[in-house]
Amino acid sequence: MDKWEQIAAQAWQAILSKVQAMKAEGKTLQQIADTVGAKNRSLIGEWLNGNREAINAPFPNLMGYLENLGIDYRDIFPRTDKMDRADESAVIRRVAPHAPNEVVQGDGLPQIPVMGGTGAGDDVELFQATPSYWISVLPQYMVHKDIFGLVVYGDSMEPTIHKGAVVGVIPFDGSFNEGGIYLVQRPPFGRTIKRVKLQSGQLVLISDNAAYEPDPLPFEGYEKIILGRVVWVWQMV
Template sequence: MPMIARWVRDAIKSAGISGAELARRMNQRGFSVDRAAINKMMLEHATTKTKPRKVTAAELIAISEITNYPLPLEQQIGDRIKFAREAAGLTQEQLAAAIGSEGQQSSISEIERGRVQRPQKLYEIALATNTSMEWLLGDPNHSRQLRPLPGHRSLIQSFDPDTPDEQDGEFHPDTHGGVSTDRIYKPDVPGASPVIDTRAGAGPGSIGLPAIAPSGGVIYSEDAVIGEILLPGYLQQEISRAPAGRMHWVRVRGDSMEPTLQGGDHVAVDTTDTALGQGGMFVARNGDGEIIVKRLYRIPKSDPPQIEVRSDNATLEPPRVVDADWLTVIGRVVAKIGRIG
């Protein structure tokens, strides 16, 4: 933490800008930070009133690009793999699955802790995190370059890998024809989150628009973005540590999640949090192409892996068990907006 705090301070000083100006430019990129958050990023040690703020890998990359200051070069390969994984918005479990080691997230943890000096499948890790083997190995002549994930062009017909936005890891509905759940959304209103018309089913209903990306995320057509929601920075941070561009708002339809959710409510979905862990409420795409909001729980030791799908209104829709590959988790539900009464 102290090293990162010093790096943030040096980056701002090198660029000759203020913390408030850095916050403004980060908000333009879809992050939700204010001057106070930047000050906490530069805090090396906790005080009686303030604690240092953890800086995510995505935020570090944004600060580096804004200030034109080189990223801190981690000496250990495990540190660099963790950095690349977090910047790609992947959990250890998701990275393990992406490299063909599903269910072995403990091996990723061992690598990141520095207990494996020569990790296997380094090429697959580089591919999954959109970086290069040379960068992961610590070659200073190779910067971390975001590359288009294989197959994106077939999923979004108007996607052009040579456009500037792709190099920033962003999708804009006007330029790329779609919005991805595993990349930062570029808003029209700086710092806003997209409102997606997924027709999220808290009851019967379907939509054929979303396609599954090779990275495991979901891509919506540009027509699915029906608006944007801008929250004050402090409220955004209370809801989720994810940048605003990785939080999507979707509308709930149906009554199977009553009384927790009513039809017409809008739920905030943290697309950086797709690991079921101990379970909870998630938005997911099922095998029929429906976008649903349900409580999901992984069945321990199931082979093949299975997930229990629960509705809060159990009298209307009893729990059921499905194969894990029948669901694509879009993100965890972290907040809602709805009518009172």
């Protein structure tokens, strides 16, 4: 898959996540089609059933779908371009307070897969079975054999994690670190990343962006809701 195919695939995943969310909210196929700007509701049904994808739609149609759904194309297009310059202009840092940025450069660096995206604000269902692409990281950031990257959609974790950054996620091992940043499943809408804190005997999802309200998390069964822990942030400068 070349970089333009990867961009189209990322655009399609962003579109599909919005369509799935609208369906989960109870909107009809016709309402979704009107919002998306699709020619008819049967097309939306084919998207949801997995029988058809917008990835092969004409470029103007694809861009129109993104615009109509409120998705900024700049959150999608730069990522694959940045891939080609990862060793020259990417920085990586841990999510601990005051952690320094380290430039990602050098020969023979480890590669990790970027497995789609996740929300940071609105929940987003973007979690692929195969990598969208691979990024280089410094050896000391290969902290787990199953570590993977996710692109962040949304601004609720700014300024700690900017929209469009890639976060490194390791599988949740059942241990909870107060105030840590986690990948959380929020049915029926999808996955998001938030700080998880204990307040008055209840787990609460906290955004670093003060514009977002705290979100209580059911304590019972939280180990099935928390999917992974964010350990570092990778982004272009």
